[in-house]
Amino acid sequence: MNxxxxxxxxxxxxGDNVEIEEVGSGFEFTEGPIWNHVEKHLIFSDIPGNILRxxxxxxxxxxxxxxxNMANGNAYDAAGRVVTCEHATSRVTxxxxxxxxxxxxxxYGDKELNSPNDIVIKSxxxxxxxxxxxxxxxxxxxxxxxxxxxxxVYRLDPDNRExxxxxxxxxQPNGLCFSQDESQLFVNDTMRAHIRVFDVRPSGTLENARxxxxxxxxxxxxxxxxxxxxxxNLFVTGPGxxxxxxxxxxxxxVIYTPQGCANFCWGDDDLKSLFLTASTSLYRVxxxxxxxxxx
Numbered sequence: 252m253n254x255x256x257x258x259x260x261x262x263x264x265x266g267d268n269v270e271i272e273e274v275g276s277g278f279e280f281t282e283g284p285i286w287n288h289v290e291k292h293l294i295f296s297d298i299p300g301n302i303l304r305x306x307x308x309x310x311x312x313x314x315x316x317x318x319x320n321m322a323n324g325n326a327y328d329a330a331g332r333v334v335t336c337e338h339a340t341s342r343v344t345x346x347x348x349x350x351x352x353x354x355x356x357x358x359y360g361d362k363e364l365n366s367p368n369d370i371v372i373k374s375x376x377x378x379x380x381x382x383x384x385x386x387x388x389x390x391x392x393x394x395x396x397x398x399x400x401x402x403x404v405y406r407l408d409p410d411n412r413e414x415x416x417x418x419x420x421x422x423q424p425n426g427l428c429f430s431q432d433e434s435q436l437f438v439n440d441t442m443r444a445h446i447r448v449f450d451v452r453p454s455g456t457l458e459n460a461r462x463x464x465x466x467x468x469x470x471x472x473x474x475x476x477x478x479x480x481x482x483x484n485l486f487v488t489g490p491g492x493x494x495x496x497x498x499x500x501x502x503x504x505v506i507y508t509p510q511g512c513a514n515f516c517w518g519d520d521d522l523k524s525l526f527l528t529a530s531t532s533l534y535r536v537x538x539x540x541x542x543x544x545x546x
Contacts, residue, residue, distance in 0.1 A: 517542020
């Protein structure tokens with residue numbers, strides 16, 4: 252079987268079993284998938300390949316941007332523009348409708364960011380991103396000394412581009428997502444194999460940090476990409492594949508993936524297809540509960 256079921260609610264969220272369809276392969280290391288529900292396509296990163304690709308429903312895959320500056324996480328803003336974390340440049344950028352690139356963040360104070368990794372955009376336009384050190388090493392980035400002495404989580408103001416450090420006590424912060432009502436922000440720590448949750452203040456800053464769930468298992472893998480579906484269930488990559496948690500942090504089970512899975516998103520017309528970026532390939536899995544529209 253392709254699943255490990257811990258709770259009967261898994262059946263209504265994911266299904267009894269899953270069919271895993273390979274829809275693309277031959278890449279170096281895939282990440283950062285985002286679905287465009289208007290234009291009906293999927294953009295994803297190939298970090299070591301230094302390219303952003305676009306998958307179309309007819310099965311074709313084309314270059315979207317090359318070079319990508321070893322792009323990792325991507326997100327759509329309310330205007331349908333792609334906001335991207337770049338490993339090689341330590342930047343957060345936005346691709347405008349005409350294809351030009353606007354630089355949104357590069358430094359905290361007088362020091363370069365480490366390597367912006369994953370990113371999410373709140374309904375008010377505020378950009379939240381994690382900044383571990385992974386993009387300053389071989390293969391996933393460009394080897395260079397880290398200037399900051401911490402790995403943080405940031406909020407970027409959409410109007411004045413003011414960068415606010417929200418949390419600085421992670422080992423390696425990675426995936427992040429808001430709860431359905433945006434009252435909480437979840438952030439996982441790859442090296443500590445857990446998910447933390449924070450209450451979001453009206454100002455957009457965070458408070459009341461606590462460990463929300465451990466992401467464990469016998470197989471290879473660690474917390475990385477993380478998102479919430481339209482019913483508030485939290486999906487996160489981890490040992491063996493995708494781990495699914497209810498809003499009260501009960502683990503329903505795991506979708507096992509053919510390769511180590513770094514990230515995912517929901518797509519297709521009904522938003523019930525889970526597109527998985529897993530090592531050298533792109534996969535699709537049908538589930539029972541839809542994801543959320545990205546913009």
